[in-house]
Amino acid sequence: MPDALTAKQVGDLAKQFTELATIVQGYQQANCNSMSSAEYKRIAFLICDLSDISNDLINKAVGIIIANAQKSVTDIEKATTQAKAAIGHLKDIQHTISLLTAVVGLGTAIMTGNVTAIIPSIANVIAQSQSQS
Numbered sequence: 001m002p003d004a005l006t007a008k009q010v011g012d013l014a015k016q017f018t019e020l021a022t023i024v025q026g027y028q029q030a031n032c033n034s035m036s037s038a039e040y041k042r043i044a045f046l047i048c049d050l051s052d053i054s055n056d057l058i059n060k061a062v063g064i065i066i067a068n069a070q071k072s073v074t075d076i077e078k079a080t081t082q083a084k085a086a087i088g089h090l091k092d093i094q095h096t097i098s099l100l101t102a103v104v105g106l107g108t109a110i111m112t113g114n115v116t117a118i119i120p121s122i123a124n125v126i127a128q129s130q131s132q133s
Helices: 008-031 037-087 093-112 115-132
Strands: none
Touching: 008 037, 037 093, 037 115, 093 115
């Protein structure tokens, strides 16, 4: 398994373990009359283990999201700091409008929670800040 899985990949794995636990539970119920008490209990424990693995994977996915969010917050702070510094030096109105449009785009991406738009928006603000100053 690769060292760095994305939150989505880990979430997908969690879903697989949950589905497997559900399938095994169905198998257990369909075959309960032909199982000994010990076999039934053993399968029940294995179902719990599969569910626990799924829950652990969900927790890992949340951890990845939080770690990525913290990096994004740092990047957002960097971008907005650069934008504030650039605005103080801008002479061209069109450059100012382009930079402000990029900052508004970043704010919109943050407010809507659109993670896939946040990273490019950060890059856009930084690029506009650097090209405008």
